[in-house]
Amino acid sequence: MNVVGKIIAVHSYKGGTGKTLLSVNLAAAFAKRGKRVCLFDLDFRAPSLATLLKVEKADHWLNDYLNGTCEIDKVLMDLTDRIHNGGKLFVGLANPSTEAIRDISAKDRKWEMRALGRLLALRNSLLDEKGIDYLIFDTSPGLQYSSINAIVSSDLVIVATTSDRSDVDGTKRMLKELYELFEKKTEIILNKVLEAPTRSGKDFQAKVKDIYQVPLLGIVPCFCDILKAEGNTIFAEEKPDHPFTRILDEMANTIEKSA
Ligand SMILES: Nc1ncnc2c1ncn2[C@@H]1O[C@H](COP(=O)(O)OP(=O)(O)O)[C@@H](O)[C@H]1O
Ligand SMILES: [Mg+2]
Numbered sequence: 604m605n606v607v608g609k610i611i612a613v614h615s616y617k618g619g620t621g622k623t624l625l626s627v628n629l630a631a632a633f634a635k636r637g638k639r640v641c642l643f644d645l646d647f648r649a650p651s652l653a654t655l656l657k658v659e660k661a662d663h664w665l666n667d668y669l670n671g672t673c674e675i676d677k678v679l680m681d682l683t684d685r686i687h688n689g690g691k692l693f694v695g696l697a698n699p700s701t702e703a704i705r706d707i708s709a710k711d712r713k714w715e716m717r718a719l720g721r722l723l724a725l726r727n728s729l730l731d732e733k734g735i736d737y738l739i740f741d742t743s744p745g746l747q748y749s750s751i752n753a754i755v756s757s758d759l760v761i762v763a764t765t766s767d768r769s770d771v772d773g774t775k776r777m778l779k780e781l782y783e784l785f786e787k788k789t790e791i792i793l794n795k796v797l798e799a800p801t802r803s804g805k806d807f808q809a810k811v812k813d814i815y816q817v818p819l820l821g822i823v824p825c826f827c828d829i830l831k832a833e834g835n836t837i838f839a840e841e842k843p844d845h846p847f848t849r850i851l852d853e854m855a856n857t858i859e860k861s862a
Pocket of ligand 1: 615621
């Protein structure tokens with residue numbers, strides 16, 4: 604039985620802060636380190652993993668699992684062949700059809716409570732029984748019910764934030780009113796940073812500690828290469844020597860060490 608498995612929710616206050624990019628590449632970084640990884644798209648209002656991972660169709664979606672119409676094994680897609688000399692990479696996708704987005708947006712609290720039960724059950728079915736080392740949740744921004752469920756179910760919340768003023772303020776509020784409330788271990792990723800970090804990011808460390816009062820997991824500059832790739836590249840896999848990949852490898856290492 605696997606006892607060190609960990610559930611990580613990647614969240615943010617605003618959209619477009621890099622949650623999906625960071626989730627996918629962190630999952631790939633862990634898989635490259637020989638880990639058994641599951642990556643879930645819990646952004647049911649704007650699903651993006653299916654497109655990003657170029658999966659044309661799926662017989663079962665996470666929507667079906669949360670609806671209670673299928674078990675999790677049916678949803679899992681094995682994408683291990685995309686990762687070279689690594690561990691395992693499974694994904695669970697959100698249904699990107701307009702109908703499915705409308706359907707899940709109209710769910711009531713009772714449904715959401717049952718969905719939380721299904722998310723919590725994953726610790727047993729995936730971590731304990733399937734030996735998954737890391738289950739990563741890519742979430743919707745802000746206070747969506749589905750994101751709160753993802754946060755409640757996780758061991759670690761990674762908050763992707765930019766230097767945008769409204770993002771900083773919103774992130775600060777969420778730290779106090781959401782993650783702290785649920786007593787979640789929370790770490791920050793400063794993404795799309797324009798000024799190059801100096802002195803191995805020590806000034807940033809202090810700044811983050813001062814503003815957010817939680818540890819800084821990493822600093823990610825804004826890379827033109829990422830924009831140029833237009834969502835077509837999993838850097839952690841296809842560009843192993845790219846500085847972005849190295850930063851993600853370092854984050855995976857930090858998370859692994861703090862297990
Ligand atoms: N560090 C970065 N440098 C350049 N572009 C980035 C960076 N992080 C994210 N992006 C781009 O910003 C856009 C939004 O990222 P995405 O991961 O979809 O955000 P979210 O999932 O939080 O909405 C994408 O086009 C992505 O490639
Ligand atoms: Mg996203």
